[in-house]
Every structure is written in structure tokens, then in C-alpha cells.
Amino acid sequence: MARLRCAVLISGRGSNLEALIHACAEKDFPAEIKLVISNRADAGGLAHAAKAGIASAVVAHRDYASRDTFETALTKVLEAVGIELICLAGFMRLLTAGFVDHWRDRLINIHPSLLPAFPGLDTHARALAEGVRFAGCTVHFVRTEMDHGPIIVQAAVPVLPGDDEHALAARVLSAEHRAYPLALKLIGAGRVKVVGERTEISGMSGGASILLNPADDQRA
Ligand code: GAR
Numbered sequence: 001m002a003r004l005r006c007a008v009l010i011s012g013r014g015s016n017l018e019a020l021i022h023a024c025a026e027k028d029f030p031a032e033i034k035l036v037i038s039n040r041a042d043a044g045g046l047a048h049a050a051k052a053g054i055a056s057a058v059v060a061h062r063d064y065a066s067r068d069t070f071e072t073a074l075t076k077v078l079e080a081v082g083i084e085l086i087c088l089a090g091f092m093r094l095l096t097a098g099f100v101d102h103w104r105d106r107l108i109n110i111h112p113s114l115l116p117a118f119p120g121l122d123t124h125a126r127a128l129a130e131g132v133r134f135a136g137c138t139v140h141f142v143r144t145e146m147d148h149g150p151i152i153v154q155a156a157v158p159v160l161p162g163d164d165e166h167a168l169a170a171r172v173l174s175a176e177h178r179a180y181p182l183a184l185k186l187i188g189a190g191r192v193k194v195v196g197e198r199t200e201i202s203g204m205s206g207g208a209s210i211l212l213n214p215a216d217d218q219r220a
Helices: 015-024 046-052 067-080 097-102 123-130 165-188 214-219
Strands: 004-010 031-038 056-058 085-088 107-111 134-141 151-158 192-195 198-201
Touching (some): 004 165, 031 165, 067 097, 165 192
Parallel strands (some): 004 031
Antiparallel strands (some): 107 134
């Protein structure tokens, strides 16, 4: 079966990109990364693409006069290689309605909180300040409202006594590295359908679960 042709958009370190690259290398994984795009030439994550022999491009937002022209350039590069799904992985640019609507239900993001709690920046510090007992991450389809859209996968981790934002961020990040590949696998396998503004995952049976929960995380 043809594998889903994906692009991963990054701005920095690229640890989620690395997790997706590893997943796509698994036998029979239903998606492949055809292109990595960074809006910053100095993004560390570009090295992961190079190491894996994946094509990459820098589309620097600073080179464009407006968000629209930047996004038109992105779409041109993406469509030139027949991209079917865009995965935002630490891509730190807000996208306009024009881009989001063009790629509707073909554009996903990972966010380091259990949405709809804590959209935006500084999620871990804000979660600690609120005294929440669980933190986590969310993979979702992108809508024009920031960090909002149909949820595909969430992973929860405990907030432990003594956590500072770095400790919590590290625990959440390891959950991200499991949640994003799972979401991509489900989409690549054609199991995710957007119904209304929620997703339905087909083929769930018996004990199979898309929940990545704290107990799992403790065992990991
Ligand atoms: C990840 O924690 C991701 O969830 C977050 O940026 C980090 C990127 O790390 N994304 C957002 O905050 C988007 N709202 P990475 O470059 O190592 O994948």
C-alpha cells in the first residue's frame, strides 16, 4: 500500500521530528517523511533530516514581506513534492486562515499540554502554577484558532512533587515522542475521520487503546 506522503515543519531542536523519523523507519509504517521544512536556517532539527537522508528546505519567514507570501511559498514547496499531510513539530509560526483552510484536515500539530488546557506558550510553568496533577500533550488537526482543533491523540503524565518546569517538560516530551508517531500511524492507516469537530478512530477493538496514560509512562 502506498504510504502517506508527509512533510514535517520545524523551527528548532526537532526531537519530535526525530521520533517521527524513527517511527517511519518501522516495517510497514503507513507514512513516510518526504520533506522537512524549517523557517530557520539554524534549526538543529535539520541535522536529523540530513542524517536520515530526507530532503529538507529552509523557507525563512524573514525573507517574505508578509505572512501570506511566506505561506504561499510554503505551499508551493509542499505541493511540488505531492505532500498529503503536514506535521507541525515545534514550528513556531502562527499560520493564517488561508494556509490552514487550504490544508484543512491535512495539517496536524503537537502541543505540550492536555488541550484545551494551556494553549500558547509557557505551558509547563502555567500548569505548575495552577497545581494541576496531570500534564501531557495533544496531537490535533489545526484550525485557525491557535492550539485548537479536533484531537487525535493525547498522552497524560503525572505532575510529581518537586517538579520544576524543566523536569515536567522532559516528562511531557518523552510522552510527545510516543503520541506523535501514534497519531501519524493512525492517520496513515486511514483510521482517523473528522466528524463535526471531533475525530473518530476506526478499528478500535477489545483491549486496544489509544490512551497513553500515566501508568504506561511509569513503566516506560
Ligand atoms: C515540543 O515540546 C512541542 O510540543 C512544542 O515545541 C517543542 C518542540 O520540540 N510545540 C509547541 O509549543 C507548539 N505550540 P522539538 O523541536 O524537540 O520537537
